Amino acid sequence: MRLLLIEDEKVLGNALCDNLSSQGHATDWVENIHDAQGAVINTPYDVMLLDLNLPDGYGVDFLRSLRKQGNVTPCIILTAQDQITDRIEGLNAGADDYLVKPFDLGELAARLSSVSRRYAGNPNPLLCIADVEIDLAKRQVFVAGNMVDLTAREWALLDQFSRRPGAILSKHQLEEALYEFGAEIESNTVEVYISRLRKKIGTTLIRTLRGVGYRLEG
Numbered sequence: 001m002r003l004l005l006i007e008d009e010k011v012l013g014n015a016l017c018d019n020l021s022s023q024g025h026a027t028d029w030v031e032n033i034h035d036a037q038g039a040v041i042n043t044p045y046d047v048m049l050l051d052l053n054l055p056d057g058y059g060v061d062f063l064r065s066l067r068k069q070g071n072v073t074p075c076i077i078l079t080a081q082d083q084i085t086d087r088i089e090g091l092n093a094g095a096d097d098y099l100v101k102p103f104d105l106g107e108l109a110a111r112l113s114s115v116s117r118r119y120a121g122n123p124n125p126l127l128c129i130a131d132v133e134i135d136l137a138k139r140q141v142f143v144a145g146n147m148v149d150l151t152a153r154e155w156a157l158l159d160q161f162s163r164r165p166g167a168i169l170s171k172h173q174l175e176e177a178l179y180e181f182g183a184e185i186e187s188n189t190v191e192v193y194i195s196r197l198r199k200k201i202g203t204t205l206i207r208t209l210r211g212v213g214y215r216l217e218g
Contacts, residue, residue: 001046001116001159002176005029006036006062007078008054012101016049019105023139024156025112026179033057040066044176045073046116052079052090060093067094074115078103113137116163127162129218132201134162141201148200153178157193161206161216170213190214 003020007013008031020027028043030036032055040048052059063075076097077090087098096115099108113136117125125137133142139155141148150158160169160177174190194206194214207215 001025001112001156002043003027003112004036004039004043004045004048004073006031006033006048006054006059007051008032009051016105016108022152023109024152024154024159026156026177031055033059033062036062040071040073047112048073048075050075050077050095052077052081052086060090063090063095064093072119074119076108076111076115078108110137127165129165129205129216130202132205134158136162143201150197150200154193154197154200157190158197158201161214165216165218168209168213168215174214 003025005013005016005020005027007016007029010031013029013031017027017029028039028045030039034056039045050059050063054062059077059079063077066073074096075094076099077095078099078101079086079090080101082100090098096118097111099111113125117136125135127134127136131144135141136159141150141158156177157174160174171190175185178189178193179185194208198206205217207217209215
């Protein structure tokens, strides 16, 4: 997934970026509301991770403003504020989930997956196509009952297809899922990873629609 992390604590921000990248997520990290406003204008994100107490404002006010503008990007609040009134305020402002610091990274991963599935319209974490089973919650793939090992970027690509089975994804959409903002993108990167996926899960599951994009069949 393409994630926006809005967090001003440098140690936590670095740790989250490293962890999320290791899971195959492309994560843009900003430390204030001003930079976050520019990021959401220029990039379509799958999920936002939002701290509340930021140097130039309050995260809830930023989220409330986004929702008034029609921005529906899923949002998980990450904060040390654990009062019930804080949670109610965040959820009423348009947050989809609320996680109190310190939190377990495994729980964050599970909540990320759950929120994104709900927005994609398919809360079921299991996707079965022919002899291929994709478990979005456990981040595992089985072909004919045998688990297949995928790299972080291979999983990032398959994750995009699995959340939108049957939908056509453009090359640009897939590039957005693979790279953090500012990273160099080679012209054939998507084709390379599509080819690697086909070798591992079968040549017929991902169809190329020339001049349009790619689609997960079945």
